[in-house]
Amino acid sequence: MTVEHAFSESNGVLVISVKGTFDFAMLDDFRAAYSCDMADAEKVVIDMRDTSSINSSALGMLLNMQRHLGAADGEISIVNCNDVVKKIFEITHFNKKFRIE
Amino acid sequence: MNAGKILVVDDIETNRKLLQKMLLRMADYSVVEAKDGRDAISVFELEKPDLILMDINMPEMSGFESATEIKRISGDNHIPIIFVTALSAESSLANALASGGDDFISKPFDVDVLQSKVHAHLRIRALNQQVQNKNSELKVVNSGLAREQDLIEHFFESALKQSCLDERFINYHMSSLSAFNGDIFLVERSPQGGLYIVLGDFTGHGLTAAMGTLPVAMIFFKMVSENSAVTDIARELNDQLFKLMPTSMFFAATLLELNAQGDILTAWMGGMPESFWLGGDGEFKGLIESRHMPLGILSDAEFDAATEIFSVDEDDTFYLYSDGVIEAEDADGKMFGSERLKQVLVDNKDNRIEKIINSLNDFTDEGVQTDDTTIVELSCHKAPEFDDLVKPSAQNNSLLPWKMSTSLTAIELQEKEQAAHISEIVGSLPILQKEKGVIGVLLSEIYLNALDYSILNLDSSGKNTEEGFSKFYELREEKLNNLTDAFINLDFNYIPESGEQRLVIRIEDSGTGYQGHTPDDTENKLHGRGLDIITSLCESVTFSNDGKTLELVYKF
Numbered sequence: 001m002t003v004e005h006a007f008s009e010s011n012g013v014l015v016i017s018v019k020g021t022f023d024f025a026m027l028d029d030f031r032a033a034y035s036c037d038m039a040d041a042e043k044v045v046i047d048m049r050d051t052s053s054i055n056s057s058a059l060g061m062l063l064n065m066q067r068h069l070g071a072a073d074g075e076i077s078i079v080n081c082n083d084v085v086k087k088i089f090e091i092t093h094f095n096k097k098f099r100i101e
Numbered sequence: 102m103n104a105g106k107i108l109v110v111d112d113i114e115t116n117r118k119l120l121q122k123m124l125l126r127m128a129d130y131s132v133v134e135a136k137d138g139r140d141a142i143s144v145f146e147l148e149k150p151d152l153i154l155m156d157i158n159m160p161e162m163s164g165f166e167s168a169t170e171i172k173r174i175s176g177d178n179h180i181p182i183i184f185v186t187a188l189s190a191e192s193s194l195a196n197a198l199a200s201g202g203d204d205f206i207s208k209p210f211d212v213d214v215l216q217s218k219v220h221a222h223l224r225i226r227a228l229n230q231q232v233q234n235k236n237s238e239l240k241v242v243n244s245g246l247a248r249e250q251d252l253i254e255h256f257f258e259s260a261l262k263q264s265c266l267d268e269r270f271i272n273y274h275m276s277s278l279s280a281f282n283g284d285i286f287l288v289e290r291s292p293q294g295g296l297y298i299v300l301g302d303f304t305g306h307g308l309t310a311a312m313g314t315l316p317v318a319m320i321f322f323k324m325v326s327e328n329s330a331v332t333d334i335a336r337e338l339n340d341q342l343f344k345l346m347p348t349s350m351f352f353a354a355t356l357l358e359l360n361a362q363g364d365i366l367t368a369w370m371g372g373m374p375e376s377f378w379l380g381g382d383g384e385f386k387g388l389i390e391s392r393h394m395p396l397g398i399l400s401d402a403e404f405d406a407a408t409e410i411f412s413v414d415e416d417d418t419f420y421l422y423s424d425g426v427i428e429a430e431d432a433d434g435k436m437f438g439s440e441r442l443k444q445v446l447v448d449n450k451d452n453r454i455e456k457i458i459n460s461l462n463d464f465t466d467e468g469v470q471t472d473d474t475t476i477v478e479l480s481c482h483k484a485p486e487f488d489d490l491v492k493p494s495a496q497n498n499s500l501l502p503w504k505m506s507t508s509l510t511a512i513e514l515q516e517k518e519q520a521a522h523i524s525e526i527v528g529s530l531p532i533l534q535k536e537k538g539v540i541g542v543l544l545s546e547i548y549l550n551a552l553d554y555s556i557l558n559l560d561s562s563g564k565n566t567e568e569g570f571s572k573f574y575e576l577r578e579e580k581l582n583n584l585t586d587a588f589i590n591l592d593f594n595y596i597p598e599s600g601e602q603r604l605v606i607r608i609e610d611s612g613t614g615y616q617g618h619t620p621d622d623t624e625n626k627l628h629g630r631g632l633d634i635i636t637s638l639c640e641s642v643t644f645s646n647d648g649k650t651l652e653l654v655y656k657f
Contacts, residue, residue, distance in 0.1 A: 043412050049328045049329070056634060067567065077365075079361075080293045087539075091633065091638070101362045
């Protein structure tokens, strides 16, 4: 279980990859990922290709991030979700706040 | 050792005997005889002599006719025919050679002349036989090679088979110096809809260079099917090639992923010429440049798999190419160069690949191609409906009902990720494998509700602020560490019934009970979503025993 982030300076895109189960055990790592190097980020992308599952505490963490960054609805993209994760975002209407791909 | 078999053809027996006697005196020849041209043919076929001494004027068939026929029969197998003649007219001699004879000797014979001629022609015959033998050996080797080449081509064809060459996204041109190409270009779409490209160039040309494309293709296709990230694919390729290839060989490559939404391009590039990025109106937007050494040079520990990320727009295009394009030379040895390439791209609105090829051909004046050349155009769009790309796994419709249960006491409740461990066990049953994800979510939610709110009696209302959120988890950890005398019981009941399958999950805890929080309608609430998720996923959700027991029925 890890959180990795890659920031592309030339394009101002911050990609945060969450690996394994996304829950409160990742709280500190996840917060660290969106708190640093952020001055120039024009776009934030959460890559969930390696996220096996999420639970409701992860949803809270995502909202925390959005609030922290002052991002408008739909400004942050969540990409490469598996079917179950996608379903949870649908059930909880997270697609109103994030761009789910 | 026998010095060779000689056929003497003459219609006069005394002549034959005379020649035979002379020959036998020269060396250990074996001598056979024929009494005219026609007889010579049958004796030739029967005895297979190494050399023929042939009279010209004979009844039945003349020496000329007989020689022509024997030469025809023997084909590539060279049988020297020396005409024995009393004629001295030049026209007859010319006839002798025209009919297929190799030499002639005049009567009366000079023994020394006869000996040296016979000897010389037998030597030519021996040399010819050597060549014949080598030729047939070569033929065997050649057909073996051709067969091997067929097999190898089959390998390459199967390994490099493209499944995703939708021309809305990908256009390309590839030309190689030999049957096997050291350039490799692969495209594949992942189950999540990402479009992946690898374009690379192995050191050298031909089969040795092409060898490396096999492991690259296998790793690439496998990892794309697993939705791997570009950085992970780069690392794996590097590691495998580093282990496989001799030091002198390496693989310059560009790895790209265009996400399903078509707006983010992730790139890893090592040792390849820069790629051009153009906007939908043909304007130049930037470059993807090589930031790394080629693959297969650095050990895994030294390797840098960092990728670059580009935020792209619909209809943006990227142009990737192997160095054969910009290193193509004109008659004076001047190179085509990347500036010229960029100019062609910017000057043209469409069919840019074709325009590049034309421009290249004009530049090199259709000269000799000196390297494999590949040009690829990637157009950025959202992926077409990719749901059907996901292959459904085989359904296992067992009709056997079963039950399963577990009890966790304080010491087990203190362990992290217990819900995940339990769903791992339950989800590993073949019948539930497809539902593993959902079961994992359900278990995680009900387990945490029971533990956090019923047993630990935590108050979630503080979670609405960011500080409260982390404070909640600090308090949780503290209470959990001090936990004694508590339990959570979990029962699973699998019920297959007339085509429908249900899993009943029952959770019971030793706490004060929990029945969910009062609904909080704002979209921004940071907590209280767990129950929404459970209710949406399940057929029924029933609390009992003051909220200490919860029963879910999940239908699938």
